Amino acid sequence: MTILRTISKRLAMVRLVHCLVPILFLLAACGPSEPPPDDEIPVAWVAGEEITPRWYRQTYFDFLVRSGANDSQANRYRHLDNLVNALLLAGEARERGLADDSVAEAAVARERKKALGGLFYDEELVSKLPPLSEQELRQAFARWKTSVSVRHLFYQDPDSAQAAYARLQAGRDFLDEAQDCYGLTEYDSLAGFLGPIRYFMMDDAFAEAAFSLNAGEFSEPVQSRFGYHIIRAEDIVRSGLLTESEFQTRSGGIGKRARIRKTRLAGDRFVREFMGDVNVVVNPVAVRALNAFLLEAEGSVEPRPVSVLGEEPGEIDPAELLSSLDPDVILATYQWSGQERSFTVGDYINWLPSLPYAERRSRTGASVGRAIRNEVFALEGERLGLDGPQVDRTVRREESLFIAGRLLDQLRADTTVRPTDEQLRTAFARFGMDKRQLITADLWMIPFVSSADARAAKDRISSGRPAQRFEGFTSMTNADMELQPTELRYFVRQAPLNEPVVVGLANNQWIVLRVARREQRQPSFEDSRSALQARLQPYIGEFNLLRELRANASVRVDTTAFEQVMAFADDE
Incomplete structure (x- = not known):
């Protein structure tokens, strides 16, 4: 069932909205002296379609950002496999006419605009950026070794930030200004205090401003992705010596992050000035x-x-x-x-x-x-005449991802296709369900919109008020927790018996939970059949289709070329 595990990850790549700054260019801004592999020489061929290094890297790094996965050899090959799947699905989608209607035409028109805009951005900014200098790299290394304790004032509009900055320049105390900034009715010495921050953990503009300050200094208004800040450096702590040996060891990774930050900051300035x-x-x-x-x-x-x-x-x-x-x-x-x-x-x-x-x-x-x-x-x-073969290739690839996504939607909506008994038994073993503990429980729960409300209700229940009197009270007897959300199953397993507890769930939801009885036993295949069917049902249609397409399609991967491409990425 490997495809079943990876296809949903590939879907995240299919749904991806590519930003206007391809990460390929961010990584290539200051590379080694040897020229990179040709980014348009394919590393794989799938039923007449090509996977090039440029396209692979763009979608791979976007996939890492969207999924939160780590870069690894296994994930690199898994993503290549996912791109193969996407192209196979796109070919089937074209056979089914999913590229020929008005929805697809609108998507292709939008992708052409995106490609034109992205190429304009590259031509006007990215390709003209100077590489990261030795001084900039050493400064980034020094800042990476430093933490700065900061306090900040935050505003949604530039005028308010500028007015506060003028008051600070005129001599007003920063902490007094923070009381007004955050609308505090009682004086709070921690107003606006963020504590120690590290160089690469913060918004780009915020970090650059904070790490440019000496202790006790405050910045001019700084625009971040969230709004406008005035930042004060409360304290600066440098961790250890700056040794040449450590710099040489760390410079590769720090250089990548510094180049990305430099490009993003330049891009923000370019967009603001242009707009x-x-x-x-x-x-x-x-x-x-x-x-x-x-x-x-x-x-x-x-x-x-x-x-x-x-x-x-x-x-x-x-x-x-x-x-x-x-x-x-x-x-x-x-x-x-x-x-x-x-x-x-x-x-x-x-x-x-x-x-x-x-x-x-x-x-x-x-x-x-x-x-x-x-x-x-x-x-x-369009005005600069950038519409050409490069845009055509980009649009073709994005169209492939779009119509593959449309086909996935159709397959997932089809509830008539069900997993076979053999597929269920394979999944039972591969998901490790034979090693899990099946839980049944008697419990009740009451939902609340805040932690404070839930805790107040718990106290009243502990003092004797019947739980049934609270709105939303739900009781469950001999409930199969395999059919419940994962986080609820976890708390039912951990909760003390016959004692109400307050539990925080996803999306800021809170419940008061009381478990009266809980039994655990090792599940059999039949115990797990319904849970397996529910888990596999959304994906079984695409799994069956991909198995058929892979059996009949011409797929060739140049593993040597692929390894060379990824080795070059490692060296950057």
Whole structure:
């Protein structure tokens, strides 16, 4: 069942929204003296499609970021295998006509814009960045060996931050300013105190400002990904000596991280300056209305099946959204090529699948700004005549990932395909279910929206109030915990018997839980059959299809070339 374990990880790569700065360029900004392997010479061929080093690296590093997995030899080959699977599914999707309808056409048009915008960004910024200097590398090493205890003031808008900075320059105490910044009614000596931070653990702009200060100094307002900060260095601690031997040992890894940070900071400056010239004017009423509509619409979409990576947010169908909205409503205007242009609801919805899920829900205005940036970068790429073979290759690959994802959606929605008895028994052994303990329990639980509410209810129950009187009281007798969420199963296993306890679950949910009886025994295959069916059901269709496709497709991997590509990445 290896494919069953890896296909959901591959899905995270299929769903990936590539940023405009390919990580390939971040890693290649300051490489060894030997030239790298040709990034367009394939390392694998799959039914007429090619996997090149450039595409592999872009999707692999994005996969690591999205999944939280570590870079390892096993994961490198696993991701290569996942790309092979994606191309096989894409070929089948084309056979089924999933690349020929209006949904696919809209996706291809969007991917062409993304590719044009990404190429414009590379041409205008990434390719022109100087490599990391020896001085910059040694400075990064010294800062990596240092921790800075910081206090900060945080603001959502630059005007408030600038006003606070002016008061500090005029002599106001930083801690007094922190009381006002955070709206504290009682004086708090810890206001705004973050404690010791390390150089690579913080937002790029925040870290660069903090580590540029001497103890007791404060910064000018600094814009991070979250807002605006004024940072004060409370104390600086340097850990150990800066030896040349350690520098030589650590310089490779620190150099990679420093190059990535340098490129991101330069990219942030480039985008701010470029978009400042575009002069975006937002329609706040329309953006707030859009935010309310997105929250309501996304709340009605079921999450994707639980995988080894956890639940994935459900995606809204842009066509369905457009049927419920007026696509001509203007969200913002901007200047480009000497003319004022309008950015409408329809334009935003077209970009929606490429926008970060959390941002479009909680910071819709920023999401609109990101979509406008994507639109303008694409216009610039087109104006500069960058549409060519490189863009065509990128679009073809992204189209493959998109239609492979569409096919996966269809396969997962098909509940008529069920795992065979042989597949269930194989999974029973490979999942180690014969070594687990089956738990049945008698319990009750009551949900609450906060820890404080749950603790207050627990105290009242312990004082004699019947638990049944609380709203949401749920009782379960002889409950099979294999059919319950993993985190609840864990707490039922750990909870003391006949004693109510407060338990924190995912998504800031809290419950008061009381376990009256708990039994554990080693499960048989029949005990686990229903749990196995539930676990395999979302993936069995794609597993069967991939097994058939792999048996009949022409797949060739040049392992020597692949090892050379990855060895070069290790040397950078």
